[in-house]
Each structure stands twice: as C-alpha cells, then as structure tokens.
Amino acid sequence: MIKYFLKRRYKMSTINERLRDLRVACNLTQKEFGEIIGLSWGSVCQIETGRRNVTERHLHQIEIWPKKKVNMKWLRTGEGTSMFLDDPLEKKMLELKAVFGLNNAQFNLFKNFLQLPPASRDIISNYLESCFGNRVPDQKEKLPTSTKELETLEKRYKPKKEENA
Numbered sequence: 001m002i003k004y005f006l007k008r009r010y011k012m013s014t015i016n017e018r019l020r021d022l023r024v025a026c027n028l029t030q031k032e033f034g035e036i037i038g039l040s041w042g043s044v045c046q047i048e049t050g051r052r053n054v055t056e057r058h059l060h061q062i063e064i065w066p067k068k069k070v071n072m073k074w075l076r077t078g079e080g081t082s083m084f085l086d087d088p089l090e091k092k093m094l095e096l097k098a099v100f101g102l103n104n105a106q107f108n109l110f111k112n113f114l115q116l117p118p119a120s121r122d123i124i125s126n127y128l129e130s131c132f133g134n135r136v137p138d139q140k141e142k143l144p145t146s147t148k149e150l151e152t153l154e155k156r157y158k159p160k161k162e163e164n165a
Contacts (some may be wrong), residue, residue, distance in 0.1 A: 018075050019058075020048040022083055026068060037061040 013021070024034040025082070030048070031041040037058045040046075046052035062070050069087050074080040093114075097107045098146050113121060 013078055014050065015054050015076065015078075016047050016050045018078060018083070019054055020068065022062070023048075025083060030047065036065055 030044040034041050034044040069085040071085050074083050
C-alpha cells in the first residue's frame with residue numbers, strides 16, 4: 001500500500017483517484033465505503049475508475065462522516081500534505097492511553113464506550129454500578145487480574161434478586 005501512495009505522490013491525481021486513496025487508507029471495501037456516501041459498491045467502482053463523477057452530495061457525506069476527519073481541500077483539489085485533519089479529541093484520548101498505561105484492547109473499549117449514545121452509556125454504567133457499587137478501590141485493595149477473580153468479585157457485589165414465594 002505504501003508503494004501505491006509513493007507512486008501517486010509525484011503524479012497529479014484526479015478526485016476519483018483521491019477518493020479511492022481515501023477508501024484504501026481507511027481499510028474499507030467498496031461496499032462499506034458506498035454505505036458511507038450513499039452508493040452501491042458498483043457505483044463506487046465506477047467512480048474509482050473514472051466512469052462516474054464525484055458529486056457534491058458524495059463530498060458532503062464524506063465531510064460529515066463522524067469516524068474520520070477528511071481534509072476536504074486535499075480531496076477536492078489534491079492540495080495539502082495529508083488526507084486527514086488532526087483530530088484533537090483523538091490526541092487527548094491517546095494521551096489518556098499513555099497516562100493510564102492502557103493496552104490496545106482497553107483503549108478500544110474506552111474509546112468505543114465514549115462513542116456510544118448517552119442512553120447506552122447509562123445502561124452500561126448502571127450495570128457496572130450494580131455489580132461493584134459506586135466506589136473506587138483504594139490502593140491497598142487488590143484489584144482483579146484474571147477473569148476468575150473478576151467473576152468472584154462480581155458475584156460478591158452483585159445485588160441478590162428477591163425470590164417470589
């Protein structure tokens with residue numbers, strides 16, 4: 001893939017080629033990318049091969065795409081050094097990853113949790129609170145390091161259901 005971009009670097013590309021570069025850089029199939037811009041995979045293929053033009057509607061869908069902040073000047077004209085804009089929120093999240101020593105799985109869990117709708121975050125928060133209470137363990141308390149320890153801790157703090165007699 002790097003070879004592909006280096007080859008393109010010194011050649012003036014069309015908006016259709018830049019759209020393909022964007023899709024490839026995001027590791028999306030034509031079908032997945034088509035869902036983002038409101039097209040079938042066949043239409044995306046036609047755009048990438050130059051048999052169909054990119055419209056303002058397609059560009060607008062990319063501009064409002066919440067997962068990536070695309071440099072629209074680069075996409076429209078080819079000017080600029082990067083296809084993506086710097087995302088200050090992403091930088092802050094990466095700083096938190098470093099500060100708390102999160103591995104990739106923990107970081108992705110944290111990031112995905114924050115991207116959920118507020119109602120979904122509330123459901124998860126309420127569940128965790130019902131399991132562990134609204135407390136933060138102090139430094140002396142041993143934190144669980146295995147799934148078995150976590151399950152034991154969950155059973156200890158999980159509210160017991162009342163039996164109907």
